[in-house]
Amino acid sequence: MYIIVVGGGKVGYYLTKTLLNDRHEVLLIERDRDKVETYSERFGSVILQGDGAEAAVLAAAGAARADVLIAVTGEDEDNLVICQMAKHKFHIGKTIARVNNPKNELLFKKLDTDVTVSQTNYILGLIEQAIPDRAFIHLLSLRHADLAIIEATISAESPVANQTIGEIDLPVACVIAAIARGADVIVPGPDTEIMPFDEIIAVTHRTEEDELRRLLIIE
């Protein structure tokens, strides 16, 4: 597979190294001449000096025959434009953009980038899971279905404590998938009662995550 990486910061550097080790054909485009010189000594001739948003640079990189382009510069506006130029001018099948500011993720998704990688959100999520005594944790986003998997710890004061699943007025696009009670894991039915200190694993549409949070937890 021929992969073009744009942006030779830490992410771009290790990405290029990993992809080369996996025996892909890789070209890294980087603006800074000093970095290009250093990397060229390490990697050989897989580095191109230039601005990845310039069509002439992409053309010189052989963008027309590339299978994937990955834009990982530190600037969201550059990553967006690089991916759009790759898609519309060079018809690269798959574009992947790093999103530095989580606020921009929705825009990137609406504008033809095939995959967005929001490292800020990812790191926040990991830290959030590591903080003890959090009552409601977002475990995972299922990107393509726009679903999220969440974990909630039920307190004695929770509005749903001591109610059965059937009695709870769950948001439409939510399913309680499992209940962890002590060492047991229960796959609940309508008659299963939710007890204080239960840990609930639920699958929910992302638009209803907040509603589910309000239902399960007293903030």
Added chain:
Amino acid sequence: MNVVVMGCGRVGARVSSILDNNGHRVTVIDTNSTAFRRLSPDYGGDTVLGTGIDEDVLKSAGIEDADTFIAVTNGDNRNIMAGQVARVMFNVRDVIVRIYDPVREDTYRRLGLSTVCPTTTISALIIDQVIGSSAPNRRTEPRET
């Protein structure tokens, strides 16, 4: 008409001042507060400090009620991204984006943005003056890659 202008350089300040003078409601955004000194002394519109690729900054500039958004910072990519934020996230009716790079300008014009490319416009004006209007094919542009 409600207009939001991003970038208060020479062009942004002039456009903002003239539109304000013509009775439109103008808000101009810049990351640098000293840039607002370029506005004409009788400019009566608003100024907002911040970057126009940030949705919250655009909101505080009144993008939700804007009829027109104009992106004229010095960065092509910044203008392009802000223009698309205005169009896609806020459904602004008219979005005008300055793009210096003719190839990028061509690409985004095809994608439906209203674009202004100073490079091709000014080059054409200069060539007109140099060659004169009698020269044939004076507007033939070099093929882009």
